[in-house]
Amino acid sequence: MTAREALTHPWLTIRVQLALGAIFVAAALPKLSDPPSFAHMIYNYRILPAGLINISSLTMPWVEILCGLALILGIWVRPARWLITLLLVTFMIAISINLLRGNAIDCGCFDVSAAGKTHAERLHDMWFVLIRDAGMLLMCAQLAWSERVRRTEVAHTDREVGPSP
Amino acid sequence: MLKNSFARVVAIIVAALVLAVVSNGFASRQRRLMLPGYYPNALRVPPPERETPPAPQAAPPAGSAPASATDTTASLPPATATAIGNQTPVVVSTATIAPAIPPVKETHVPAATATQPAIAPAPVPAPPAADVLARFTPHPDRAYVEISGADAAALHAKGVLFLDARRTSVYEEGHIAGARPFSVWESDVDEKVNALFNERSDPREQNLPIVIYCSGGACEDSHMLSEKLWGIQFNNIYVYKDGFPDWQKRGGAVKTGGQP
Numbered sequence: 473m474t475a476r477e478a479l480t481h482p483w484l485t486i487r488v489q490l491a492l493g494a495i496f497v498a499a500a501l502p503k504l505s506d507p508p509s510f511a512h513m514i515y516n517y518r519i520l521p522a523g524l525i526n527i528s529s530l531t532m533p534w535v536e537i538l539c540g541l542a543l544i545l546g547i548w549v550r551p552a553r554w555l556i557t558l559l560l561v562t563f564m565i566a567i568s569i570n571l572l573r574g575n576a577i578d579c580g581c582f583d584v585s586a587a588g589k590t591h592a593e594r595l596h597d598m599w600f601v602l603i604r605d606a607g608m609l610l611m612c613a614q615l616a617w618s619e620r621v622r623r624t625e626v627a628h629t630d631r632e633v634g635p636s637p
Numbered sequence: 638m639l640k641n642s643f644a645r646v647v648a649i650i651v652a653a654l655v656l657a658v659v660s661n662g663f664a665s666r667q668r669r670l671m672l673p674g675y676y677p678n679a680l681r682v683p684p685p686e687r688e689t690p691p692a693p694q695a696a697p698p699a700g701s702a703p704a705s706a707t708d709t710t711a712s713l714p715p716a717t718a719t720a721i722g723n724q725t726p727v728v729v730s731t732a733t734i735a736p737a738i739p740p741v742k743e744t745h746v747p748a749a750t751a752t753q754p755a756i757a758p759a760p761v762p763a764p765p766a767a768d769v770l771a772r773f774t775p776h777p778d779r780a781y782v783e784i785s786g787a788d789a790a791a792l793h794a795k796g797v798l799f800l801d802a803r804r805t806s807v808y809e810e811g812h813i814a815g816a817r818p819f820s821v822w823e824s825d826v827d828e829k830v831n832a833l834f835n836e837r838s839d840p841r842e843q844n845l846p847i848v849i850y851c852s853g854g855a856c857e858d859s860h861m862l863s864e865k866l867w868g869i870q871f872n873n874i875y876v877y878k879d880g881f882p883d884w885q886k887r888g889g890a891v892k893t894g895g896q897p
Contacts, residue, residue: 534653551645
């Protein structure tokens with residue numbers, strides 16, 4: 473088995489899909505249970521204008537949970553994967569901007585309570601969040617690659633066998 | 638295929654938006670958000686947080702100059718204290734100025750049952766009690782003035798109103814005795830602000846000092862609440878910069894539960 477075959481194998485793909493879905497459901501639950509604390513987290517990023525903070529903090533957890541459930545249940549996988557990729561890229565840009573500004577913040581990714589960390593600890597955690605989000609982006613890439621390979625194989629088989637009657 | 642996926646992306650976002658609005662409508666007051674929110678400094682990046690040393694146990698002699706322009710822990714007359722809010726008046730988004738009602742005669746917060754020892758006397762001679770309130774004069778040009786723990790303790794001893802800007806759940810775990818819960822992140826904050834305005838509808842009462850605190854450090858909730866109150870003519874607001882952690886270190890009176 474080549475590396476390409478191993479990385480796009482259905483055995484791996486289904487596990488990556490379930491894990492990514494579970495991660496996003498787990499990330500959404502604390503935000504759904506305490507929207508004001510999540511709004512506070514979004515405010516701390518100092519990126520969104522005031523009028524968008526509350527609606528974003530209310531909507532984003534629902535997007536996360538719907539996408540997570542879609543991946544777990546195997547329905548609408550492609551749009552869910554697109555949205556998760558978009559969310560991850562957005563998070564990474566937001567964290568990077570604040571790292572460049574020296575604005576140490578709690579990420580609010582899986583926990584929306586104020587952690588009471590020091591400035592240095594928060595900056596350290598932000599680097600960890602960037603690496604973690606990059607890892608999840610790789611999971612999205614694996615899903616996309618696997619889908620592409622599968623579709624290519626199906627198209628190839630159709631050409632060889634011809635369309636079914 | 639692409640068009641179909643794009644339509645599904647839009648469908649997920651719309652579904653999330655609908656679920657968000659509906660769930661917010663059914664949420665309890667402490668978990669509900671106002672739409673839109675009121676965050677005057679949403680895009681202003683705060684200055685890097687300093688690693689603050691342990692809070693001083695005593696106030697420096699009255700009139701001593703701060704070490705720097707940003708030293709907010711020095712015990713100074715408010716007129717010379719630093720770190721002031723916006724210079725332009727803040728308009729409260731949803732607060733409405735209700736018709737004046739007879740002012741409440743007793744505006745001081747009743748002395749609550751303390752669960753910790755009373756504040757230890759400062760080794761440095763404190764100003765005479767009569768002078769304490771005289772030092773905290775109205776400052777209509779500024780939303781707030783930051784004060785030290787020693788000043789907060791002096792004002793607390795005089796029965797000045799304290800407002801706790803932290804989340805109600807945190808307030809219930811422990812707060813300055815007599816402080817009222819006024820979380821800026823909860824949907825009923827404007828109702829509370831209006832109720833306070835009605836309680837202190839007389840301009841003289843609006844010039845009485847009010848101390849607001851949160852969790853100290855980088856916490857800005859007290860500053861946000863002070864700007865709300867300043868926007869409806871409360872002109873004598875003090876932000877206890879080091880907040881509740883400092884109060885606990887000082888051994889100030891603390892109460893738990895939902896009542897002041």
